[in-house]
Ligand SMILES: C[C@@]1(CC(=O)O)c2cc3[nH]c(cc4nc(cc5[nH]c(cc(n2)[C@H]1CCC(=O)O)[C@@](C)(CC(=O)O)[C@@H]5CCC(=O)O)C(CC(=O)O)=C4CCC(=O)O)c(CCC(=O)O)c3CC(=O)O
């Protein structure tokens with residue numbers, strides 16, 4: 660069983676070998692994560708050509724050779740030629756994280772199906788048993804956790820900073836974070852107003868405790 664993580668790729672180099680439909684899907688995910696993407700392929704899908712023309716990715720218009728992996732943190736072998744994909748895995752140095760789109764066994768990691776809502780990431784993996792099921796479950800989760808979660812999570816991110824700054828007592832923080840995480844809180848939609856009230860309640864509680872001592 661794999662170990663699920665969220666990789667921070669900002670400023671790190673990701674080399675994608677291949678420029679077809681599967682490479683395009685992987686490249687979109689890598690772009691969202693802020694990776695520096697180098698694509699190696701003699702031909703590429705129009706949308707990838709457009710990304711290269713716009714400076715969003717670097718396209719080396721050529722066939723793969725092992726030198727292409729220099730300085731890569733992460734590597735995706737996404738050509739339609741099994742032999743080339745295998746050559747990519749052979750060329751990778753120990754420590755480079757490699758994904759091979761036609762060989763789940765040789766992968767250091769699989770790419771999950773993902774729902775993104777601002778800071779919220781929901782990832783679904785079947786470990787290669789059925790990418791189609793991962794995709795279906797991703798679609799179901801997109802319905803359940805709609806766009807409204809983006810604003811809510813952005814609010815929570817801000818609120819977290821405020822609570823950590825203003826509430827010193829660990830129990831009090833926990834109480835507040837749990838109140839903000841409740842679905843009833845989210846649904847009422849008066850987030851800033853209720854946060855201010857909750858903070859005031861905490862201050863009052865502390866004040867009273869101060870008086871008791
Ligand atoms: C092991 C893995 C390696 C990796 O790529 O990381 C892998 C491998 C393979 N996929 C194949 C086929 C398909 N893959 C998809 C779709 C996705 N595949 C993704 C991930 C993964 N695919 C990793 C495991 C993830 C897991 O199981 O959880 C997703 C989740 C993420 C992404 O790619 O971004 C993305 C959905 C994203 C979304 O919609 O949200 C569809 C559906 C479609 O396109 O409609 C089909 C056709 C239907 C089918 O086959 O099920 C084949 C056979 C190729 C052939 O027939 O030759 C192989 C190779 C093999 O199985 O040997």
Ligand SMILES: NC(=O)C1=CN([C@@H]2O[C@H](COP(=O)(O)OP(=O)(O)OC[C@H]3O[C@@H](n4cnc5c(N)ncnc54)[C@H](O)[C@@H]3O)[C@@H](O)[C@H]2O)C=CC1
Nearest residue numbers: 677678679680681682700701702722723738739743760761
């Ligand atoms: N993991 C996944 O999610 C999935 C994997 N697959 C597998 O992925 C493979 C690729 O699928 P598509 O993107 O649809 O293929 P595609 O035919 O659209 O693209 C193949 C790409 O590989 C490039 N390429 C070929 N030889 C190369 C070389 N020597 N060096 C560099 N680039 C080279 C081509 O120029 C082209 O850009 C399929 O053969 C299939 O086995 C298919 C569906 C999903």
